[in-house]
Amino acid sequence: MSKSRRPAPRTVSATSRSLLDALGLAPVSDPAIETARVEKLREARTIWPFALAMLVLGPLAVLGRHLFDGNSIGMFPDHSVIAALTGLAILAVLAFPRVEALAAYQRTAAVALLAAVLAAALSLLLDSARTLATQEIRIAAFVAGFGAVVAAAVSLHAIRAASIAFAVTLAAMVLVTAGPGFPFATATVLAIFFTGGMVRAARRDMVMHAERVIERDASRLAARLVDEFEAHGTGWFWQTDRAGNVTYITSKVADELGRMGMPPVGERLVNIFRVDSELIDTERTLTFHLSSRTSFSDYSVRAAFDGAVDRRWSISGRPILDDYGYFQGFIGSGSDLTEKRRAEAEINRLALFDSLTGLANRQQMRRSLEKTLIADRNTPSATGLFLLDLDRFKAVNDTLGHQMGDELLKQVALRLQRTVGDAGLVGRLGGDEFEIIFPRDAGRDHLAEIARAIIAALSASYVIAGATLSIGCSIGIAIAPEHGEDVETLVRNADLALYAAKAEGRGVHRFYRPELLAGAQNRKRLEDDLRQALAGDEFHLAYQPVVSTAEARIVGYEALLRWEHPSRGPISPAEFVPVAEECGLIEQIGEWVLRTACAEAAQWPDHVRVAVNVSPLQFANPVLPAIVTSAIAGSGIAPQRLELEITESVFLDEEGSTELMFRALKGIGVRLALDDFGTGYSSLGYLKKAPFDKIKIDQSFVRGAIQPGNRNAAIIKAIVTLADTLGMETTAEGVEQQDEIGLIRDLGCSHIQGFVYGPPLRADEVLEQWRGATGIARPIGHRISRAARTSMLRTARLEIGDAAGDIRIRNVSAGGAMIDGLELPEDAVGTDVLIELIENQLFPAKVRWARDGRAGIQFAEAFDIDRLTHATGGMRQRKVA
DSSP states (O other): OOOOOOOHHHHHHHHTSOHHHHTTOSOOOOHHHHHHHHHHHHHHHHHHHHHHHHHHHHHHHHHHHHHHHTOOOTTHHHHHHHHHHHHHHHHHHHHOHHHHTSOHHHHHHHHHHHHHHHHHHHHHHHHHGGGSSSHHHHHHHHHHHHHHHHHHHHHTTTSHHHHHHHHHHHHHHHHHHHOSSHHHHHHHHHHHHHHHHHHHHHHHHHHHHHHHHHHHHHHHHHHHHHHHHHHHSSEEEEEEOTTSBEEEEOHHHHHHHHHTTOOOTTSBHHHHEEEOTTTOOOSOOHHHHHHHTOOEEEEEEEESSOOSSOOEEEEEEEEEEOTTSOEEEEEEEEEEHHHHHHHHHHHHHOOSBOTTTOSBOHHHHHHHHHHHHHHHTTTTOOEEEEEEEEETHHHHHHHHOHHHHHHHHHHHHHHHHHHHGGGSEEEEEETTEEEEEEOSOOOHHHHHHHHHHHHHHHHSOEEETTEEEOOEEEEEEEEETTTOSSHHHHHHHHHHHHHHHHHTTSSOEEEOOHHHHHHHHHHHHHHHHHHHHTTTTOEEEEEEEEEETTTOBEEEEEEEEEEEETTTEEEOHHHHHHHHHHHTOHHHHHHHHHHHHHHHHTTSOTTOEEEEEEOHHHHTOTTHHHHHHHHHHHHTOOGGGEEEEEOGGGGTTOOHHHHHHHHHHHHHTOEEEEEEETSSSOOHHHHHHSOOSEEEEOHHHHTTTTSTTOSHHHHHHHHHHHHHHTTOEEEEOOOOSHHHHHHHHHHTOSEEESGGGOSOBOHHHHHHHHTTOOOBOOOOSOSSOOOOOEEEEEEEEEEETTEEEEEEEEEEOSSEEEEESSOOOGGGTTOEEEEEEETTEEEEEEEEEEETTEEEEEESSOOOGGGTSOOOOSOOOOOOO
16 A cells, blocks of 8 residues: 655644744643653653662762772762762652653653753762872772763653753853863853754654654544444445455455355455356456456456355455565455445335425335344344324314324424434334334333333324314334244234224234234134125124013114124124224125114014114214115104114214214104213213213113112112103113112113013014014013122132131132032031132131032122132123114
8 A cells, every 4th residue: 555645734833833842841732742742751761760770879889999998089979969869859750650640841841950950960970080089999980970971861862851951061060160161162062063953853753743643643534434434334345465365354244245154254355256247248357357466446246155145246456565566465345236226226216205204204114124124133132113003183184184184293203203212213104104113122111111102292282373182192013023023024013013002992002912913814804704794694683672661561672783604603793893893894784784674673563663773984974864764764664663872982073063963863753872871981961962862871880780889870870860851761781680670670760671581582583572462571580680700710728727728719709709629518518717819818708508529608708809800791792783
């Protein structure tokens, strides 16, 4: 590689520094210059102990010999002591830790001052050597003193200011010891030349130091630029030795080649790459250029070995020579043509960002997720994927317009970016759907915390154009590689988790679970089968009687949809109705139910009504009144015999169209019933706005109402009182036990519906029921209600007196439990026991019966069985019209 020319501007600046700066006697702010001065002091400190030894030992030897002879020594000892003490002071400045804390220019000045003192002491020492008694001693003293002068001068040479001070003082002392004259003039001339040389050397030191700093900074900058380019750029570098073996290659390419099966360092370049003849028109190969030592440029190459990944690169190279012109190998660069071609194709095909929010769009998010998943395969890390769907956003668009909706989406995007920060990449997939990729270690707890923060941030109120808006969001989460190692699988599973979050009430986050996929596949099969069910005549209606509490007569029936699958048998409405609502079949099925119920009810006595459920999707359809009118006209029944049951969810949008729909239906003459009252978004305002003829009390209030201490009876009474005041009938749903009939009658409900009067009947069975009958309903089932029991099979501990043993709990209720696994004698009835219902918690009970290895026990106090298992309620039939 060629040598770089030294920049002139910094050199000129260095040579123009002041004399004190050059000699190291002025303070500086540049840490590099300060470090250089400290290095000079350290260099002098390394040599100075030897000079100090000569300052002490030489004169000491002379003094010892002179004292041994008993001669007079004059001032020689005094000057020797001064020289030695000065030498020690210089050593202290150079090496003493506390002094080292001083700035370099302060220590340099101190050494220069002490050097001057030392020079004076040595001059006097040499002069006093003439006063010694014998010629031999005088010569020895002169040699010791002169040697000390030489040693001090050599040791102080690195400190230019100290050398100058030492030399100038030596010259000045000639005037003291020899007086004015030729010797002093000679010493002065020598001192001037020496000082000039030292000053020049000091300035040269500054210039060389400045150049070294420039070279160092340039080298560091070049290294940083290369590192940055290699780490984040598309290019990379390589180098070979004289034999063509790779000695260096950028780590990202080296790692990729290593994964492909060819660690490159130490391998011949031609064994790694070969020219791709499909992309370059040349007869020359890399072997030709390496052997002929000629440059090549932008050669498209591919792996020269059988790799699992099809990759393309572009490389260039040139020979490198040393300072003597000898060949040292090749150096070059490269770039990834595969990524370049992909990037160009993507840029030409689509924009990378969403035009409304500025977030990454669907294609960009997909590419980012692909790259992240590929990177994860090489590192033990996990990637989190969030799919977000805004709740209640459609209502904003429909009521306030799309312009307001767009402004809301912009604010949502800003809140998402603020909440996620640098932890992930946020993108908009379209509409009100967003996606977030978390490329680093994605722990489940950390992702759940972020999801909760996002839901809280997006659920806060928005103020747009003076209007205050409130929405929410639901989040589905999938984690790679646990929930999928490729983009399609991961996105699908995150979408299934989002579906689960919406199904569980919205405004929550859910992680993917394998059962979600099984559920989705089952829903898909159900959807496909539903599309054939109508055409295949697989549906039928069953009718559950509605009985007057005052006369115990049947006054009507509720039409319940049933599906008899040709291969799977009966399918519960709770399973297939949600699927029908999601896939858009509910309106077709609902119309079929309406027309069929009216046609079959036309065969009943004229006073018997038929109730049909209307889904929220049907209710929102403006043509519903026309469909109802057509069904009534086609069957010939009186309009007042048809009762439409509507759930509270139709009020969620609070639109004017809801009131118009009620008015249109009442104009036809049909009856309206508010279904499942009290379980959803109950508001007394609904009863004020809508012209209902009946309120249906949900079965969750009926069940357990007869049990002592249950508050359901009070709730039913309150609803009945309200309905009576508004002139509405009331129907208690889900009545199953005969003793509940009396309770419902006493509470004032006008009608009863439930299995207490038998299971739902098909149309021909209803006709048979009315032939020659008076319509009196006969109750069936248990006469007395008992507390709800939960079946289970779990091990527990039972203590009877001092004895204890393990038993199995078969079922449990609030009042007691049935157990087995412990033989109790018949006379054990009435015995007090302790039973471990909850781990390490014993509850008092009494044995009520015992036979055949089983026993029934009664708790001393009512037990909350929700502590054992979540109450699921009874099997409630899902209804549809």
